[in-house]
Amino acid sequence: MAKQRGHLRGASCLTCQLRQCNEWRVLNEEETRLLAHHRKSRDYRAGESIFSVGEPSHGVYCIVSGAVAIRKSDAEGNVVPIRISYPGDILGYRSLLLNAHRRYHSEALSPSRLCFIDKPTVKMLLDHNPALGQQFLQRIANDLSDAHDHLVRNATLSNRGKFVHLLLALMNRHGCTATDGSRFMELPLSRRDLASMIGARHETLSRIIGRLEEDGLARFSGRTVHLTRPHSLLQEVRQPSPLD
Amino acid sequence: MAKQRGHLRGASCLTCQLRQCNEWRVLNEEETRLLAHHRKSRDYRAGESIFSVGEPSHGVYCIVSGAVAIRKSDAEGNVVPIRISYPGDILGYRSLLLNAHRRYHSEALSPSRLCFIDKPTVKMLLDHNPALGQQFLQRIANDLSDAHDHLVRNATLSNRGKFVHLLLALMNRHGCTATDGSRFMELPLSRRDLASMIGARHETLSRIIGRLEEDGLARFSGRTVHLTRPHSLLQEVRQPSPLD
């Protein structure tokens, strides 16, 4: 059933709800038809790789359903998740716009459906509609801002603070609100990955989680998290003010 | 004398050596003349602010001489230097391209000369020559890559490692090589700023510096640094391989 919904949604970009809120929204009907005609939809199993570091870029991917982790690795083999992408997000635009090789790993976190649009088609659309380039520019500028915010947080917060921040950010995407105001979700990543996202060992994360439970702020059980007092957590990590 | 050289260099973009290696290099002679006609050159004292967070963007700045610090601050008032820009670099393109407000502070580190190019002129050039937009795109993509590398390093290295990396990076820009293979430079930032760049307290940085001197790897005196065995430092912080 869910699969069929996914299939219908991916059947044509013209009817794709997600297109309304991503970079493709500036395309007119004719351009969208071109997009739909050239896109290739494919299902990925959980854990399956979408692209890897060092490969040449042959096009971009557009997430229809599921969730995708973007990871970066350093010389010692440490792998750090950089971001999680969701339905509507477009992956791999950077390598394509720069004619560069992939600098990131990308991997499905859950069973996912992605549409692939090859390079010639994207180039054609970029030439045809300058607003599309502007969209990508905006997107990359926002990514840069996010990365810098992340840097400032890392320089400022404790591991606990960083983790609380991460939890709240994940909650925004994955969370549901219960009737009593508490919030809960399924974690999209393993504890190891969560740990390396905040630059800590997994043992340390385990202890931080223990302390959060002691403090009565959260309950963890497998991959489900329940934040009993999200408000208290929020004031633990005063966010950078939006006007900066 | 230096001032006069700076003045001559800024006198016209047509004769500006720096233009050859920054984003303006894709402009033809006519476009460059337009640029030269609209640019306004101005000198800044050391420590003087160029733009501040929250201001609207009225144009971009192009560094002729000196050095400029870009800083970001969070809600608690922590200020973290994000990067240092040098002659040839163009500042403030992000806010302009996105029609957004400034998200960064920018401040001259030494007596500096900058050219200001107002928004209408940049817009005109962008419309006239699509390659310019591509240049800015490339620039912002590289900045993003740098920021992500920074994130991975922060998650991986110790404070000492981060500082050594920072020293080597600064050395690339500011350093001279002595006859014996050792390298030296003037630090462009205070120790406090250096500390917050690696997310550490200034006392901690002071101790790290002490240890580097004990190890016979460096000598610090005021703002001058002398790296006696740069090679040893280099292998302390195995850089991410360039093929990622």
Added chain:
DNA sequence: CGCCAGGTTGATTTCGCTCAAGCAATGTGG
């Protein structure tokens, strides 16, 4: 001269890493 910003140094405590053991869930070959 006092004052102050920038930097160093010391003592103490907290935090987080390392190493090591243990546990539950899952998978696999016999």
Added chain:
DNA sequence: CCACATTGCTTGAGCGAAATCAACCTGGCG
């Protein structure tokens, strides 16, 4: 079906790194 490895996570002990708090130095500068 069991014995056995494997994977992901938790827990504990010990230790080193870094934060915190505080004193103190040093070179401008009014």
